[in-house]
Each structure stands twice: as C-alpha cells, then as structure tokens.
Amino acid sequence: MTDNSSVDAAASWVLDNQDLPGLDEPFKPGEHFPALEAHAFERSYPLDEKTMKSPYKMVFVVNTELGMGVGKIAAQVGHAAVGLYKVMASKPGKYDYMVTQWDDFGETKIVLKGNNSAHLFDLEDLAQKSHIPYYLVHDAGKTQVAAGSLTVIGLFGSSSELEKITGMLLLM
Numbered sequence: 001m002t003d004n005s006s007v008d009a010a011a012s013w014v015l016d017n018q019d020l021p022g023l024d025e026p027f028k029p030g031e032h033f034p035a036l037e038a039h040a041f042e043r044s045y046p047l048d049e050k051t052m053k054s055p056y057k058m059v060f061v062v063n064t065e066l067g068m069g070v071g072k073i074a075a076q077v078g079h080a081a082v083g084l085y086k087v088m089a090s091k092p093g094k095y096d097y098m099v100t101q102w103d104d105f106g107e108t109k110i111v112l113k114g115n116n117s118a119h120l121f122d123l124e125d126l127a128q129k130s131h132i133p134y135y136l137v138h139d140a141g142k143t144q145v146a147a148g149s150l151t152v153i154g155l156f157g158s159s160s161e162l163e164k165i166t167g168m169l170l171l172m
Contacts, residue, residue: 056098057108059155059162065116066145080154083135112169117150126165132157
C-alpha cells in the first residue's frame with residue numbers, strides 16, 4: 001500500500017488502517033488480500049516514483065566563510081532545524097500536510113556549503129519569493145564567531161522546489 005517506500009510509511013499506513021478486517025493475518029507474496037481489496041485506497045502523498053524518496057526535505061546551508069569547527073556547525077544546524085520546525089508549527093493549516101509527509105518518509109535533511117553571509121541572504125530572498133519556509137541562525141558570539149554572525153539558513157520544501165534554489169551547492 002505504500003509501494004515499499006519506507007518502513008515509516010508502512011508503519012503509518014498500518015496504524016491508520018488498523019481497523020481493517022484481516023489486517024493481522026499473514027500475507028504471502030503472490031496472494032491477494034481480500035480484506036484490502038474490499039477497500040478503495042488512494043495514495044495520500046506525492047511520491048517520486050523513480051527514486052521513492054521523500055517528496056519534502058529540509059536543507060541547511062552553512063556559511064563556510066566563518067571557518068566554524070564541525071561541532072559548531074552541528075550546533076548551528078541543530079538551531080536551524082529547531083527554528084525551522086517552529087516556523088512550520090506556527091502555521092499548522094499551511095504546513096501540517098508537508099511535515100507529515102516529510103516525517104513519514106524519514107525526515108530527509110541535507111547540509112550544504114554556502115559561500116558567505118551575502119550568499120545566505122540571497123537564498124533567503126529566493127525562499128521568500130518562492131514562498132518557502134526558512135529560518136536564519138545568528139550566533140550569540142560566545143565561542144568561535146562574532147555575535148550576530150549569520151551561520152546557517154534552513155529551508156523546507158519539496159525536493160523539486162529546493163533543487164531550484166540549492167541544487168548547485170556542494171554537500172558539507
């Protein structure tokens with residue numbers, strides 16, 4: 001029922017349909033499943049049929065000009081993930097469906113290299129124009145970088161939307 005896309009999607013499907021008769025009976029490949037055939041199912045999520053990947057993802061672009069260490073980068077990306085999730089949670093009617101699909105397909109997150117603050121602000125502008133949720137992280141200045149430094153931008157959207165904005169960037 002989930003096209004073998006992921007264990008998370010399968011588990012979600014089972015939980016959503018646990019009231020179906022015969023669902024707990026063994027299923028053997030090649031046999032039909034009468035309890036399921038009696039129900040009309042439609043896929044409730046967009047799915048990339050070629051790759052079976054999540055239709056949504058979070059992308060984090062790190063300001064590499066700052067020369068942050070790996071631990072600092074990890075902390076800043078963590079701040080961006082939490083901040084971005086809060087942005088989406090603040091508008092449940094707008095983002096709940098996308099977040100649910102993102103969650104069902106393994107919560108894809110990608111970290112990419114950005115050039116500098118100006119580059120991250122350019123990405124912010126593109127996100128605004130594309131109506132893509134984003135979150136900017138400015139450091140408190142307690143460790144490796146100056147207070148107020150722009151360290152990371154987090155973006156959330158469909159894989160195809162984000163590819164247009166960040167597809168040319170390299171992985172961290």
